[in-house]
Amino acid sequence: METVLTIAGSDSGGGAGIQADLKTFQELGVFGTSAITALTAQNTRGVHGVLPAAPEFVTQQIDCVMADFPVKAVKTGMLFSAEIIQAVADSLKKHASFLVVDPVMIAKDRTSLLQQSAVSALITELLPLATLVTPNIPEAETLSGLVIETQDDISAAAKRILAAGAEAVVIKGGHLSDKQATDYIFTADTVFTVSTPRIETRHTHGTGCTFSAACTAFLAQGYHLRDAIIEAKKFIHLAISQPINLGSGHGPTNHFAYHINKGNCEVAINDIR
Numbered sequence: 001m002e003t004v005l006t007i008a009g010s011d012s013g014g015g016a017g018i019q020a021d022l023k024t025f026q027e028l029g030v031f032g033t034s035a036i037t038a039l040t041a042q043n044t045r046g047v048h049g050v051l052p053a054a055p056e057f058v059t060q061q062i063d064c065v066m067a068d069f070p071v072k073a074v075k076t077g078m079l080f081s082a083e084i085i086q087a088v089a090d091s092l093k094k095h096a097s098f099l100v101v102d103p104v105m106i107a108k109d110r111t112s113l114l115q116q117s118a119v120s121a122l123i124t125e126l127l128p129l130a131t132l133v134t135p136n137i138p139e140a141e142t143l144s145g146l147v148i149e150t151q152d153d154i155s156a157a158a159k160r161i162l163a164a165g166a167e168a169v170v171i172k173g174g175h176l177s178d179k180q181a182t183d184y185i186f187t188a189d190t191v192f193t194v195s196t197p198r199i200e201t202r203h204t205h206g207t208g209c210t211f212s213a214a215c216t217a218f219l220a221q222g223y224h225l226r227d228a229i230i231e232a233k234k235f236i237h238l239a240i241s242q243p244i245n246l247g248s249g250h251g252p253t254n255h256f257a258y259h260i261n262k263g264n265c266e267v268a269i270n271d272i273r
């Protein structure tokens with residue numbers, strides 16, 4: 001069994017963060033380990049408190065896991081501060097594993113999960129180490145410094161993110177209002193999109209965490225990047241389409257759905273380059 005590591009914040013509500021990552025890893029048959037960057041007091045209605053960990057303690061967690069497990073792939077989520085990002089980058093530089101960076105910035109209730117002063121550290125310290133970066137539209141705007149309104153803007157933003165050193169970027173279309181939920185994937189020499197029908201639902205808490213955790217699990221199991229992204233898209237589509245009816249706010253997705261449906265889900269793929 002392959003080992004993966006998530007470096008992220010804890011969501012007491014269980015739908016996002018470390019909890020979403022570990023549930024996704026378990027469902028996809030990889031052994032999940034974790035380094036917790038911050039505790040959040042959180043439910044489906046919002047984030048009520050944030051308690052960051054000391055950067056040295058984040059380092060200690062990562063180094064302990066790395067010293068004892070052959071970690072194939074690492075995922076980062078909520079990193080909160082420039083100091084924690086620096087600690088994570090310093091530890092990860094010592095290890096050759098796939099790295100999926102989910103550049104978590106704000107929660108659905110708009111609580112900040114990344115300090116404004118940490119954005120440049122994310123770009124200069126972590127993106128150069130990334131196999132894949134998975135921003136939503138507002139995160140892609142912050143990382144690229146561009147306003148995104150058109151498909152050309154998405155391409156221009158992706159170019160800037162790749163120029164920062166990431167091998168590949170998925171700009172997720174969850175925040176757009178098309179009939180399809182379309183994600184745009186860019187590498188140095190390819191561009192393609194993956195789409196599934198957009199579902200009208202309030203159950204979208206932790207969609208980004210779950211999608212990037214699924215990408216991480218598939219990469220660890222030897223899937224090529226393209227196939228890892230397509231399978232992760234199936235995982236998140238099924239998780240959103242068959243929600244567990246819990247919480248009165250943005251409810252959690254269903255991490256069991258992919259397994260129960262044996263990954264049965266149509267993803268439309270459009271090769272652009």
Ligand SMILES: Nc1ncnc2c1ncn2[C@@H]1O[C@H](COP(=O)(O)OP(=O)(O)OP(=O)(O)O)[C@@H](O)[C@H]1O
Nearest residue numbers: 136172173174175181198199206207208209211236
């Ligand atoms: N209503 C929806 N129906 C179908 N797919 C969706 C829907 N909303 C999001 N998705 C898909 O879920 C994945 C995550 O995208 P999204 O843009 O929601 O991430 P996010 O904003 O980072 O999530 P979060 O910050 O809440 O964890 C993408 O593949 C996106 O296309």
Ligand SMILES: Cc1ncc(CO)c(N)n1
Nearest residue numbers: 009010016017078107206
């Ligand atoms: C801990 C944590 N990480 C990420 C997100 C974004 O979904 C969240 N709401 N909480």
